Amino acid sequence: MTGLIADRIVVRILTAPLVEPIPMSFARLTSRRMCLVEVHADGKIGVGESWINYPEWAPAERTATILDGVAPLVLGTDVTDPAAVLERMTATLAGVGRQWGARGPIWQAMSAIDLALWDLRGRIAGMPVGALLGDARAAAPVYASGIGPTRVEELSELAASRGITAVKAKVGFGDEVDRATIAAIRRSAPALRIFADANCAWSHPEAERQARILVDEGVEWLEEPFESQDRAALARLHEATGIALAAGENTYGIDDLTALAAVPGVAHIQPDPAKSGGITTAAVLAGVLDGACRVSPHWYAGAIGLRASLAIATAFEHAGWIELDVRDNALRDGLVTEGFALDDEGSMLASRVAGLVADLDAERVAYHQIAETSRSAA
Structure with a gap:
């Protein structure tokens, strides 16, 4: 060019x-x-x-x-x-x-x-951006986010009805509310895998106590139990509880993201394409990881960033999950004409639109x- x-x-x-x-x-x-x-x-x-x-x-x-x-x-x-x-x-x-x-x-x-x-x-x-980067996967597995503390059963059932196999529960609202959220997911859609996101709500001792409860509840990984930059504390949390960790949406630039991905127990590194350094940084990150830690882009906003997350998640073989907020979002669902199609296994199909949003409405x-x-x- x-x-x-x-x-x-x-x-x-x-x-x-x-x-x-x-x-x-x-x-x-x-x-x-x-x-x-x-x-x-x-x-x-x-x-x-x-x-x-x-x-x-x-x-x-x-x-x-x-x-x-x-x-x-x-x-x-x-x-x-x-x-x-x-x-x-x-x-x-x-x-x-x-x-x-x-x-x-x-x-x-x-x-x-x-x-x-x-x-x-x-x-x-x-060409789609995912194809420019590598075009390694035809689709990326989706987990549904936005689950809890309200409308838990409704949104879990919605996710399951779309073929999605995993959900991410919002926690950090106190023991009673958090336990009710997990129980409602199990009750309404028992086949769903469950992840959890605390949005940095807990102190270090509280995070350890809560992580033990989540492990007992069968939650597979915990996102941002506390400030994700505290890498030593994350390593201690994993060592103490065995829970897999996800982090990175509030981490900026390749050096800090790479260091975070190397922390023992961090199974998913989550650069946000509209926060962490765009597609460029996420692509460099994916290129230096060996697959033990998966790049699973964070996204909780509009259509353009979701297309960017999809491009990252489908460009690399060792990428992980893609996040799909299942609550209504007018700045995502109606803003691109080709939408965000899922296959029969609940994975999001790679975009075939030139660039990211040549189909912007x-x-x-x-x-x-x-x-x-x-x-x-x-």
């Missing part, structure tokens, strides 16, 4: 209010939100997504970070190679994120650009859009 010079970056904020807020151990999700980012280059457009579920003011912060912080490093430059662009952005902004005490917003902004550039690359090549984007801001090359 010949050089492409970026001349405009557009940030669109989309929203879809929730009738029933979704509880987490740390907050409530009151609306579905998407930060959609377009990179325009020589008459062509690539589309990415930055994670903005939290906080409520994330759309304003992310728009400023992308247009005032990231865009000047991208506009007027060759964006043919996403890895080279990510390296250039990281060299300038990683230190800013550390000094700010907010690595997340910086990495999440850079991740959106990376996704957009992979989308652009795939569109130009006329412009009318649906316009319907949900509440803001648009852009910056052009000087």
